[in-house]
Amino acid sequence: MAPDGDPRPPTMVLPADDPLIIRRLNKLAGERGMVVVSADEAEGTPSVAVLNLDAVGSLSTARTWHEQWPETLVAAYSAVPDRELWLGAQRAGCDLVVNRGALVVKLTERLRDAPGGRALHRFPLFDAADAAGRLGCVFRTEDTPVGPLAVYRVEGRMWAVADRCPHAGAVLSTGEVEGTVVTCPGHGSQFDVCTGDRVRGPADTEVRTYSLVQDGGQVFVVLPG
Numbered sequence: 681m682a683p684d685g686d687p688r689p690p691t692m693v694l695p696a697d698d699p700l701i702i703r704r705l706n707k708l709a710g711e712r713g714m715v716v717v718s719a720d721e722a723e724g725t726p727s728v729a730v731l732n733l734d735a736v737g738s739l740s741t742a743r744t745w746h747e748q749w750p751e752t753l754v755a756a757y758s759a760v761p762d763r764e765l766w767l768g769a770q771r772a773g774c775d776l777v778v779n780r781g782a783l784v785v786k787l788t789e790r791l792r793d794a795p796g797g798r799a800l801h802r803f804p805l806f807d808a809a810d811a812a813g814r815l816g817c818v819f820r821t822e823d824t825p826v827g828p829l830a831v832y833r834v835e836g837r838m839w840a841v842a843d844r845c846p847h848a849g850a851v852l853s854t855g856e857v858e859g860t861v862v863t864c865p866g867h868g869s870q871f872d873v874c875t876g877d878r879v880r881g882p883a884d885t886e887v888r889t890y891s892l893v894q895d896g897g898q899v900f901v902v903l904p905g
């Protein structure tokens with residue numbers, strides 16, 4: 681996103697090829713006051729970048745975009761119901777992973793409450809030094825615009841997860857973590873903290889995850905709007 685006071689309009693990076701999707705995204709961008717660009721043309725940080733997961737090298741592109749533009753909402757889509765591909769996209773940092781037919785509707789929903797095309801913003805969490813050398817749950821808070829959050833360090837990086845179980849609201853961060861999986865202390869549901877995926881019930885839905893950014897020694901969570 682453009683920083684506060686930046687006169688540049690918000691931008692949307694379009695996929696390289698997919699004429700029908702590109703036409704629909706052009707319409708959505710126009711309605712949101714966004715300028716559409718290709719990935720090569722993008723200057724600064726785009727508000728939104730849309731990735732076709734069925735393109736060659738898409739996961740590598742997703743990782744590059746996530747590192748290059750941590751505050752960009754990366755929306756990935758695929759026409760193929762490939763669970764591994766979708767998980768890979770989530771792990772690569774995509775904020776939205778949907779099937780091709782649902783892309784524009786889901787993206788429109790995510791942008792609906794984003795004033796001025798501002799898709800994402802930062803909310804400060806903690807000093808990175810406080811989590812140095814620790815594993816598992818390294819931070820928790822009740823107080824963010826999206827409610828309680830927990831941050832885990834697993835697989836060599838940190839991940840932010842909503843800190844309430846979708847089954848009956850137990851505090852997930854008090855549950856045990858093994859590998860990338862946290863077990864809810866309420867009734868034993870399990871979730872992958874990297875993707876939010878439900879591994880085991882009784883919960884019947886995933887838990888929400890969020891992107892993190894480190895800047896100047898501070899860890900921020902990246903939130904909608």
Ligand code: FES
Pocket residue numbers: 845846847848849850864865866867868869881882883
């Ligand atoms: S509250 Fe988490 S499984 Fe019931």
